[in-house]
Amino acid sequence: MxxxxxxxxxxxxxxxxxxxxxxxxxxxxxxxxxxxxxxxxxxxxxxxxxxxxxxxxxxxxxxxxxxxxxxxxxxxxxxxxxxxxxxxxxxxxxxxxxxxxxxxxxxxLDRLLTWRQVCANLLLELAGEADGDGWLEALLQNPLFAKVPAANVRAMLERLQPMELPAGAAVVREGEVGDCCYFLRRGRAQVMRGANGDRQVLAELEMGACFGEEALLSGSVRNASVTLLEAGCVMRLDRQDFLALLKAPVVAEVGLGEAARLLSNGAQWLDVRLQEEYERGHALEALNMPLHLLRLKSRLLDSARTYLCYCDSGKRSASAAFLLSQQGFTSYVLRDGVDALPAVQRDALLCDSGAGYLARSGGRVDRSR
The missing domain is CATH 2.60.120.10 (Jelly Rolls)
Structure with a gap:
């Protein structure tokens, strides 16, 4: 090829x-x-x-x-x-x-060209409000915003609250309740999970990155910490504004029937539950990539493929779909998760054996047992 x-x-x-x-x-x-x-x-x-x-x-x-x-x-x-x-x-x-x-x-192609023009228009309209550091252009280059109506982007920018912080400042702390998300306007930040000797670096964020949104989507506590590596500026967006302006147009939900159609056209199930949950029962040919590892392991995914995210309640899968959108992937969420399916459909979807895949450290993808 x-x-x-x-x-x-x-x-x-x-x-x-x-x-x-x-x-x-x-x-x-x-x-x-x-x-x-x-x-x-x-x-x-x-x-x-x-x-x-x-x-x-x-x-x-x-x-x-x-x-x-x-x-x-x-x-x-x-x-x-x-x-x-x-x-x-x-x-x-x-x-x-x-x-x-x-x-x-x-x-x-038309969608991308339309967003390119919208992006250019937004930059022209907001040129007087930006301070020339290029952060707004970097923000709008995030694939996430290609799915967000221009009016929502304008409204979001009006509601952002700037915060100047020193190097080492903990913007997000693992285990805390999330009431907002952030955009990195200036500086670099590190995403970490765990504490002391068990600490794992998941990602390094640069200008324009969005973080802290997972807790807003899932309704759970923060699953990682984010610390500034150098003095910088973050832009705070309250939870209600995030859900109304960004989540609503970005996270697309499908029922089991529509999921079946997408699968017939080459889509793949993406199970974002823990490996132990996955091995108790998973969709046929599903790839297991737990939500807390998704930011780290998404490089293993095929950018040309559509992914159907699922979990028990639909909350973790909504977070996964949002994260994938930020990285340019096309993804959908099984509406309300597998727990909302009638027992017959749930039992037909999930199996405790058969073909499945596990994303391993080091970039390996293994067949599940």
Whole structure:
């Protein structure tokens, strides 16, 4: 399989050249060139498939309904734009020589381009309120905000409360009740779990990062501590504002029927309970990644895949979906968790044996027993 195109290789293609590097990473799974043999049909006249095609190499023939033909050669000015972009397709497109094309989901591309423009507009509108340290742009580059309406982002920014803190300040303490979340405006912070000799560093946060939201989503106490590594500034957002402005548009819930449809299209169950809970019963082919390790282990996940998060009550899985959204993953939550399912459906979903996967330390993913 060919390697995905790099960010620099996209710069000659319109409108892909308008995407940010972060957005390119979100599309990375689709940025793999597809070969076409001479004479092979790419799309038919009248085709309704929502895919944007870009010519990378070779020559294509575009034939319209009235028989007019256009030869499109890779590297020409016309080849820098999508092929026959209108739906239904206005041309039959066939390879005249061996060729290579890029095929991207049009709806996903439109979503990213729309957010890119919204982001640019927000930065212009709020330029007078920012102090020029670049934190707002870094914040808006977080994939999380691509799912948040612009009006919500504006309202959130108006409600943030700045806090100047020294190096070593404990912003969040493990075990405390959470009544707010934070955004890191300036400085660096460290996420830790445990105490003394059992302390484990889960992550290091930089400008624009959101933290402290897990307790708000799950309704439980803080499951980790966050300490500033250097003097900095954090922006505080109260719990009610977080739930109304960020959680509501970001965490998408599905029932078991919709989950089955997503699974048939390549999605995977993600069990965010503890390993002991998982081994007592889990969904077939489910990957186990406990919530408290998700920030650390999410690098093991496939960015091109959709994940269906579940737990007993739905609270831990809501936290997981929010964290995954921050990292550019597509995820859904099983509504109200497995405990809300009728007994027959619950027993059918969870099994104590069969195929499953455990995310281990060191980057290994093992089959469960």
């Amino acid at each position: 060919s390697a995905p195109l790099s960010f620099e290789q996209l710069r000659g293609l319109t409108p892909l050249d308008a995407l940010s590097e972060q957005q390119w990473r979100e599309l990375r799974g689709q940025l793999v060139p597809q070969p076409l043999l001479a004479g092979q049909l790419l799309c038919r006249l009248g085709d309704q498939t929502r895919v944007s095609y870009f010519l990378l190499a070779g020559t294509l023939l575009l034939r319209s309904a009235d028989g007019r033909e256009i030869r499109l050669v890779a590297g020409s000015r016309a080849s820098c734009h999508p092929l026959s972009p209108s739906l239904p397709r206005q041309h039959e497109v066939r390879a005249l020589s061996d060729a290579s094309v890029l095929a991207i989901d049009s709806a996903e």
